[in-house]
Amino acid sequence: MTTTLSLEAEVAKLIVEALHLETAPEEIDPEAPLFGEGLGLDSIDALEIALAVSKRYGFQLRSDDERNHRIFASLRALAAHIEKNRTG
Amino acid sequence: MLPLTSRTPEEVIFHRGDVPVTVRRFLAEVASLAARLPEDGPVLNFCADRYLALLSFAAALSRGHVTLLSADRTPQRLADIARLHGARYALSDTEVALPLPVLAPEAEAGAAAPNPAIPAAMVAAIAFTSGSTGEPRPHAKPWGALVAGARAAAERFAVTPGTSIVGTVPAQHMYGFETTLLLPLQGAGAGHAGAVFYPSDVAEALAAVPAPRLLVTTPLQLRALLGTGIALPAVSAIISATAPLADSLAAEAEAAFGAPVLEIYGATEAGSIASRRTLEGEAWSPYPGVAFAIGENRAEVTVPGLPAPVPLSDVLEAAGGDRFRLVGRQGDMVKLAGKRASLAGLGKILSDVEGVREAMFLAPEDLDHNPRARLAAFVVAPGMSATSVVAALRGRVEPAFLPRPVVMLDELPRDEVGKVQHKDLAGLAWRRS
Incomplete structure (x- = not known):
């Protein structure tokens, strides 16, 4: 689906810009975990992404019961979550 | 009791x-x-x-x-x-x-x-x-x-x-x-x-x-x-x-x-x-x-x-x-995400990574007042990329101390007596902000 693909690219760019990452947006593996072994983000980044997402897409991220946030499982999962919840 | x-x-x-x-x-x-x-x-x-x-x-x-x-x-x-x-x-x-x-x-x-x-x-x-x-x-x-x-x-x-x-x-x-x-x-x-x-x-x-x-x-x-x-x-x-x-x-x-x-x-x-x-x-x-x-x-x-x-x-x-x-x-201690580390200690860990010739960490001036501030690393490691440097550090240092940005250099800027010029380095790391 082209919308999802372009949203994925857009979210990748948002992450790289918000977090000042060394990685280029197109280098982020859409299936790789964003935290820990994948892109290596941490809890400071999670808040930063939550902030960027609320500004850009007009909704709030929230914790699942576990700290193991399913929506941060990968870029693809995050983009899908944004697609479903965006108001802006 | x-x-x-x-x-x-x-x-x-x-x-x-x-x-x-x-x-x-x-x-x-x-x-x-x-x-x-x-x-x-x-x-x-x-x-x-x-x-x-x-x-x-x-x-x-x-x-x-x-x-x-x-x-x-x-x-x-x-x-x-x-x-x-x-x-x-x-x-x-x-x-x-x-x-x-x-x-x-x-x-x-x-x-x-x-x-x-x-x-x-x-x-x-x-x-x-x-x-x-x-x-x-x-x-x-x-x-x-x-x-x-x-x-x-x-x-x-x-x-x-x-x-x-x-x-x-x-x-x-x-x-x-x-x-x-x-x-x-x-x-x-x-x-x-x-x-x-x-x-x-x-x-x-x-x-x-x-x-x-x-x-x-x-x-x-x-x-x-x-x-x-x-x-x-x-x-x-x-x-x-x-x-x-x-x-x-x-x-x-x-x-x-x-x-x-x-x-x-x-x-x-x-x-x-x-x-x-x-x-x-x-x-x-x-x-x-x-x-x-x-x-x-x-x-x-x-x-x-x-x-x-x-x-x-x-x-x-x-x-x-x-x-x-x-x-x-005290000294070169820094604190991030509620955790402390010494810049020299971090620099030593990075210098010990295979392929790294020379490296050092610096903290931005606003480290204590900017909640999202990160440390920067300056690395002389021919053949390595910033991404591979971070990958090598992962697991060796607390995630909060993983450097951002990583500045890859041919050599560290030094003055005539060989002292590393922190000011020059800071300019390389944080010029964009």
């Missing part, structure tokens, strides 16, 4: 969802969990649910088992702590594969149970700092010190018995442990059990508990709360710790949430030892019973219940009466 809790039986000590837990019920649940515990401690406690973290701590304490507190739930870190400190079992509500029995604590009320008496000198918990080498360093907490700290905090912040305490800090981080578990256990107020991390979680958690409400948080999370512009239910006060709060952020928070913003100064080694209201000026007031000895380049603090004065890694300056100002940090 000091009782497990100073609260009276009918007081509410915690809110689990919409269920208020009275002290009577808590004590019964402690007794029934304590009866299920293995013969010997120490116990590794990494419960995410704040009530289960408290219940587990209290049950272990009543059995004479020392609790090892790890806010870091990565299996590697937990296994290190367990191995180095002889943990016999773990209590957790999340599954982690560890080379020791991991029990899930359950809140089961049995028969009414007494309030156990605990020797004041008994080591109740061990908290850990990591330093730059990553090796966890233990800091023993006698029961008497924890009790004194909680009572001092209740007095300092005038916490009433009916105050609801919502925290965004892990229950096993020293600040979270003291302010969200021990405060209700030995001071006043009722904790909130669930996971609270994102701004929307904070708003929901506050809405779920009765007023007055106390929010226990960090500069980073305050910034996110303000940034998203989320509306919060009325709070009576906001407490922040782990890093000094910028005046501008405190002013914005006071205006947005209509409550005083207070800060705690502390260290894992000493616990919470002073406080201030950010907007009233930069001087800190020691907690009742806490005494600071401030020297030229060295300060130490005497804390009720701790056997010896504790040296601090900050440089302090007397500010009249018993108050003091924070001037900076």
